[in-house]
Amino acid sequence: MSEAVPVSAREVVGGDLAAALDALAAPAAPGTGGGLPAVLVALDFDGTLAPLVDDPTTSAMTAAARAGVDALAALPDDAATRLALVSGRALADLAALARPPAGAYLVGSHGAETGLVLPDGEVEAVPVELTPQQQDVLDRLVAGLEEVAAGVEGAWVQTKPAAAVLHTRRSPADAAARAVERADAVVAGLGLRALHGKDVVEVAVVEADKGSALARLRDVVGQELAAAAGAPPATVRVLYAGDDTTDEHALATLGPGDVGIKVGDGDTVARLRVADADAVGAVLTYLAGALRNRA
Numbered sequence: 214m215s216e217a218v219p220v221s222a223r224e225v226v227g228g229d230l231a232a233a234l235d236a237l238a239a240p241a242a243p244g245t246g247g248g249l250p251a252v253l254v255a256l257d258f259d260g261t262l263a264p265l266v267d268d269p270t271t272s273a274m275t276a277a278a279r280a281g282v283d284a285l286a287a288l289p290d291d292a293a294t295r296l297a298l299v300s301g302r303a304l305a306d307l308a309a310l311a312r313p314p315a316g317a318y319l320v321g322s323h324g325a326e327t328g329l330v331l332p333d334g335e336v337e338a339v340p341v342e343l344t345p346q347q348q349d350v351l352d353r354l355v356a357g358l359e360e361v362a363a364g365v366e367g368a369w370v371q372t373k374p375a376a377a378v379l380h381t382r383r384s385p386a387d388a389a390a391r392a393v394e395r396a397d398a399v400v401a402g403l404g405l406r407a408l409h410g411k412d413v414v415e416v417a418v419v420e421a422d423k424g425s426a427l428a429r430l431r432d433v434v435g436q437e438l439a440a441a442a443g444a445p446p447a448t449v450r451v452l453y454a455g456d457d458t459t460d461e462h463a464l465a466t467l468g469p470g471d472v473g474i475k476v477g478d479g480d481t482v483a484r485l486r487v488a489d490a491d492a493v494g495a496v497l498t499y500l501a502g503a504l505r506n507r508a
């Protein structure tokens with residue numbers, strides 16, 4: 214492995230994980246005719262780069278996660294690597310809290326919003342636009358969830374451009390369970406679909422999930438690098454890391470050349486697992502070292 218990989222990253226990243234990261238960064242196998250495969254590093258934010266906290270307005274990457282993200286962002290162009298943050302957060306919220314590096318793709322609201330961080334740090338965003346009917350459904354959804362939250366200790370409702378979220382992290386367990394049941398009834402009454410995340414019931418009025426978002430992102434990266442190289446679209450290998458049930462949609466799209474990492478406990482389709490945001494940071498730093506040496 215590269216001399217550029219810091220010792221701490223080597224210590225956290227061992228065995229199967231190191232082998233998977235080395236393979237992700239490796240050139241195409243001899244005789245396959247391909248050039249250097251592109252690598253898309255797509256990362257969830259809350260619970261993956263930023264530890265979960267009671268107040269979502271205070272979320273921040275750990276120092277190790279930030280170092281890993283910055284190491285990837287500093288790779289030279291010929292490392293053919295792109296970084297993306299793929300979050301359930303509203304895009305503006307994600308950009309403000311994650312402070313993503315220039316060149317990063319942003320996916321907000323589980324895919325309903327997309328953006329790109331420009332060299333000056335501004336975000337070029339494709340905002341979500343609701344029809345009058347969708348706005349009406351969203352208004353009724355927010356009202357319904359507010360009514361549920363009003364009767365439950367610690368519960369509150371977060372609104373986003375195309376979704377509303379019932380938060381129960383601060384509620385006693387039995388009250389939270391009743392609130393989730395009542396929220397599900399509100400959602401069913403409106404003909405919508407709930408995503409059940411960590412202490413959240415999240416409901417969008419547009420179709421969006423991280424699996425479809427990641428598939429689109431893979432295509433966009435392939436096209437972008439092909440245009441830059443004046444060559445046919447490159448093969449794009451993906452590393453995806455996430456902690457929540459909503460990340461399983463993205464992990465489920467991965468193929469044999471990709472790397473899926475579950476962060477923390479819980480069922481997953483991912484082959485690999487790390488403990489927390491600091492470990493994710495070590496993975497990213499290790500991977501950046503491997504990618505720096507492929508260019």
Ligand SMILES: O=P(O)(O)OC[C@H]1O[C@H](O[C@H]2O[C@H](CO)[C@@H](O)[C@H](O)[C@H]2O)[C@H](O)[C@@H](O)[C@@H]1O
Pocket residue numbers: 257258259260264265266267268269272299300301302303371378380382410411412413415457459
């Ligand atoms: O896709 P993500 O980046 O993981 O965003 C998913 C949701 O994250 C936020 O909620 C979660 O983090 C909060 C802060 O740590 C925590 O209080 C909450 O219990 C978690 O579910 C965010 O508030 C949601 O809007 C996102 O959809």
